[in-house]
Amino acid sequence: MIPAHSGPHANPSSNPSQPLLRVTGLCKQFVQRRNFSRQQFSVNAFENVTLQLFRGRTLALVGESGAGKSTLARCIALLERPSEGTIALDGTDLLALDTKGLFPIRRRIQLIFQDPASALNPQLTACETIAEPLAIQNVSTKKERHERALQLMDQVGLGPAAAQKRPFEFSGGQRQRLAIARALALEPDVLVLDESLSALDALNRDLILQLLADLQAVRSLAYLYVSHDLRLVSQFADEVVVMYQGRIVEQKKTRELFAHPAHFHTRELLATVHSVESILRERSA
Amino acid sequence: MRYFARRLAHAVLLLLGISVFSFALLQLAPGDFFSSLQLNPQISSRTVEALRSQYGLDKPLPVRYGSWLHSVLKGDLGTSFAYNSPVAPLLALRARNTLLLTGTATLLAWLLAIPLGIWSAAHRGEWGDRMGGVMTSTLLTVPDLVLFLALLLLAVRTGWFPTGGMISAEFNDLNFWSKVKDLANHLLLPSLGLALATLPPLVRHIRSAMIEVLDSPFIRAARAHGIAERRVLLRYALPVAANPLISLLGFSIATMLSAGLLVEVILSWPGIGPLLVDAILSKDTYVVVGTVMLSSVFLVAGNLFADMLLFAADPRIRME
Amino acid sequence: MTHRRKLAAALVFLAGFYCLVLFAGFFVPYDFAAQNREMPFAPPSALHFVDAQGKFHARPFIYSAQDASQEATPSDANTQRPYPIHFFVRGSHYKIAGLFTSNVHLFGVDDPGQILLMGSDAYGRDQFSRFLYGGQISMLAGLIAALFSVSLGTIVGGIAGYYGGWIDEILMRGSELFLALPWLYLLFAVRAALPLRISQWQVFLLLVAIMGLIGWARPARLIRGVVLSAKQRNFVTAARGFGASDAYLLRKHVLPQTYGVLLTQMTLLIPQYVLAEVTLTFLGLGVGEPMPSWGALLSSLQQYSVLSSYWWMFLPALLLIPLFLVFYTAADALQELHKSVPL
Numbered sequence: 035m036i037p038a039h040s041g042p043h044a045n046p047s048s049n050p051s052q053p054l055l056r057v058t059g060l061c062k063q064f065v066q067r068r069n070f071s072r073q074q075f076s077v078n079a080f081e082n083v084t085l086q087l088f089r090g091r092t093l094a095l096v097g098e099s100g101a102g103k104s105t106l107a108r109c110i111a112l113l114e115r116p117s118e119g120t121i122a123l124d125g126t127d128l129l130a131l132d133t134k135g136l137f138p139i140r141r142r143i144q145l146i147f148q149d150p151a152s153a154l155n156p157q158l159t160a161c162e163t164i165a166e167p168l169a170i171q172n173v174s175t176k177k178e179r180h181e182r183a184l185q186l187m188d189q190v191g192l193g194p195a196a197a198q199k200r201p202f203e204f205s206g207g208q209r210q211r212l213a214i215a216r217a218l219a220l221e222p223d224v225l226v227l228d229e230s231l232s233a234l235d236a237l238n239r240d241l242i243l244q245l246l247a248d249l250q251a252v253r254s255l256a257y258l259y260v261s262h263d264l265r266l267v268s269q270f271a272d273e274v275v276v277m278y279q280g281r282i283v284e285q286k287k288t289r290e291l292f293a294h295p296a297h298f299h300t301r302e303l304l305a306t307v308h309s310v311e312s313i314l315r316e317r318s319a
Numbered sequence: 320m321r322y323f324a325r326r327l328a329h330a331v332l333l334l335l336g337i338s339v340f341s342f343a344l345l346q347l348a349p350g351d352f353f354s355s356l357q358l359n360p361q362i363s364s365r366t367v368e369a370l371r372s373q374y375g376l377d378k379p380l381p382v383r384y385g386s387w388l389h390s391v392l393k394g395d396l397g398t399s400f401a402y403n404s405p406v407a408p409l410l411a412l413r414a415r416n417t418l419l420l421t422g423t424a425t426l427l428a429w430l431l432a433i434p435l436g437i438w439s440a441a442h443r444g445e446w447g448d449r450m451g452g453v454m455t456s457t458l459l460t461v462p463d464l465v466l467f468l469a470l471l472l473l474a475v476r477t478g479w480f481p482t483g484g485m486i487s488a489e490f491n492d493l494n495f496w497s498k499v500k501d502l503a504n505h506l507l508l509p510s511l512g513l514a515l516a517t518l519p520p521l522v523r524h525i526r527s528a529m530i531e532v533l534d535s536p537f538i539r540a541a542r543a544h545g546i547a548e549r550r551v552l553l554r555y556a557l558p559v560a561a562n563p564l565i566s567l568l569g570f571s572i573a574t575m576l577s578a579g580l581l582v583e584v585i586l587s588w589p590g591i592g593p594l595l596v597d598a599i600l601s602k603d604t605y606v607v608v609g610t611v612m613l614s615s616v617f618l619v620a621g622n623l624f625a626d627m628l629l630f631a632a633d634p635r636i637r638m639e
Numbered sequence: 640m641t642h643r644r645k646l647a648a649a650l651v652f653l654a655g656f657y658c659l660v661l662f663a664g665f666f667v668p669y670d671f672a673a674q675n676r677e678m679p680f681a682p683p684s685a686l687h688f689v690d691a692q693g694k695f696h697a698r699p700f701i702y703s704a705q706d707a708s709q710e711a712t713p714s715d716a717n718t719q720r721p722y723p724i725h726f727f728v729r730g731s732h733y734k735i736a737g738l739f740t741s742n743v744h745l746f747g748v749d750d751p752g753q754i755l756l757m758g759s760d761a762y763g764r765d766q767f768s769r770f771l772y773g774g775q776i777s778m779l780a781g782l783i784a785a786l787f788s789v790s791l792g793t794i795v796g797g798i799a800g801y802y803g804g805w806i807d808e809i810l811m812r813g814s815e816l817f818l819a820l821p822w823l824y825l826l827f828a829v830r831a832a833l834p835l836r837i838s839q840w841q842v843f844l845l846l847v848a849i850m851g852l853i854g855w856a857r858p859a860r861l862i863r864g865v866v867l868s869a870k871q872r873n874f875v876t877a878a879r880g881f882g883a884s885d886a887y888l889l890r891k892h893v894l895p896q897t898y899g900v901l902l903t904q905m906t907l908l909i910p911q912y913v914l915a916e917v918t919l920t921f922l923g924l925g926v927g928e929p930m931p932s933w934g935a936l937l938s939s940l941q942q943y944s945v946l947s948s949y950w951w952m953f954l955p956a957l958l959l960i961p962l963f964l965v966f967y968t969a970a971d972a973l974q975e976l977h978k979s980v981p982l
Binding site: 149 | 872876879881882883887892
């Protein structure tokens, strides 16, 4: 029985045409100092990032490695603090909240890491891993958390036999499913996926993509998928944002991007893709 | 040059910290050198107070530390209550003996460790290496105390070695060469003991450093060129393996000092070890502090020396 | 032998030895302070199964110990009285762990015979009894001091690694200072700060405290390293994403990663501290008479006469070797196991 969307702050009648998450003018600077000298120099991870996430829709963030994408993903997932800008969820400015105020909000935005092996504590069993966010957020009793964990495992396609296994006993694809199950435990509205598919082989990639699509359809999740692989992203993203050297240089619907790439970097990225026509054909099918 | 300056500043700060630390610790002791005198009813407390005042033991702590540090930098390490003489020359003499011992022991240890390590690495996995490994492990397991006592036992039972002291009674009557022989004779057992005590980690590190180098491509190339194995080991592998070993030299000084104290006491070598022990038993404050400071200076100096060697040997550090 | 087996064997041995030492009162025939001035420096009692008449006895027996200064002639053996060894005898009273009193000993002989498995010292005290009782002091000192060092090191290293920044900087500089000091000299210096004539228990506790305080630096650095790398692991970040507090993260995710290192450190530090206590007492700076610390047992060896004539006084030193061997074996096995833990 797949539960309907019922988070604590959700507005059941929220307008799907209004952005769920609105990021405005986000910047992140790293300041470094040489030892014993006054000199400081700052590095911009990203600058002036503005984008919106909608329910049930997938936004892809594409750029070459080192373009600041992962840092941006973490900032949006509230795991790092940006230097400037705002992140608004259903109108609430998240960066203005203190730790206590942020605590309930954390349930609504979750991050899926690229490498599931590093994201799972090798000493915990699958069941404990999934139940952990519920325990941290003090949801119900231990027994109920255990039940919920088993339910979630079922939803991502992991059988109950896997409940007592530890991460190293799973394959890469199964580990990523475990990570997804854990992220879903608190019934978030937004999932940020930091290159979550790139560590998987083609078969697993397709399976996980299917799982994610199903989940999105049922729960009206908003996805932000960060990647360097434009071809991969074209298979499921509704809209694409291209980043170059820390800045957004192009933002279009997927088909339009492929049809009329404006920025030279977009064209560079597209050039690495096999055949634009074949992709367009796939999309229109 | 900046590298030197940094390491030097670091060393000085370290020494300063050590001096404060050791001095502070000692002052925590209730009672001092003259407390036992006070228990004697025949000595009036006024005499004891006068004695205390004479030795400056009645002034407040920071003042005592400050004046002590000031004198130290001038070369005056205070006065020994037990010997009733200045500490500095007393320490200097003992320090000379300790340096002689530890220097000899270090030389001996490395002279033994290098061939053993190279040979073990070259015959890695074979029975020779395994035997060497067993011997090293055995030596490592035997506590220093037991090792030194065993050597003493050996000396006593067989009479092959002198059982203590640095020179014989007739030392001054001997001619130069006999003097040298006599000294060497007395030096043999303690330095051998000290060398054996510090040998195992040396051999292990040399062996693993050599193995790492021997596995690298340029050694394989050298062998492929038909260069003789011995030449490969000594002229190609060893210089590269020397790098991590130089920093090892600095660290081995620390263990050498600690083990040296024990060997000096057990085999009656007149170094700073027995001096320290006696000073503690008689609560001879300035001697104790002076000794701890001196040994720390040796340690820090040793590390600094190792840093400089490393700097000279490794061009990568010079790039910084 | 696999590492797991080696570790298991070592731990069993150590547990057994600690038990032996803990119940020393039961396993030894005499109290550690019981003197017998008529039998100074008596050699170890030889166990016999066949008596002077050539008769075999199933129960082993000893002949009365001879004063080492007397010469044993063959005829003496005939006139000596044999003392059979009895088991579970009643003897002097002793306390177990300071709580229970008993007077049952594992073995003993009737008075005035004395069974001296390791000979006797200058005061006629049984060295075997003193050896096991001495274990209580030396082994316990080693254990407690190691626990202290490791706990202190974990706290400091944990804080430094987790919070980083200037706290880390200061704490690591401090640890450098402690590592730079020649530890034996420092130990002595601190011992010097203590008055020489204070009660045994106070000396023991202070000694343990000092050893523990001096040794925190190396465990701290190691723990800091583990905490630093654990802190950056993605599962910690993920937990933070669920709203976990620092305390929770430390408790549930970071510290459990340190258990391997902690255990290895313990197996390396305990023998070091045992040795430190033994060395200090050997030099007269540790726990004093009549407490039979192993150092005290060995200190008489500094006298020429003892070293040359009474070989059995060396036995405690020899017995230390297998003990340390077991500790190092355990440490080695732990390190190997730790390396191969799947991630």
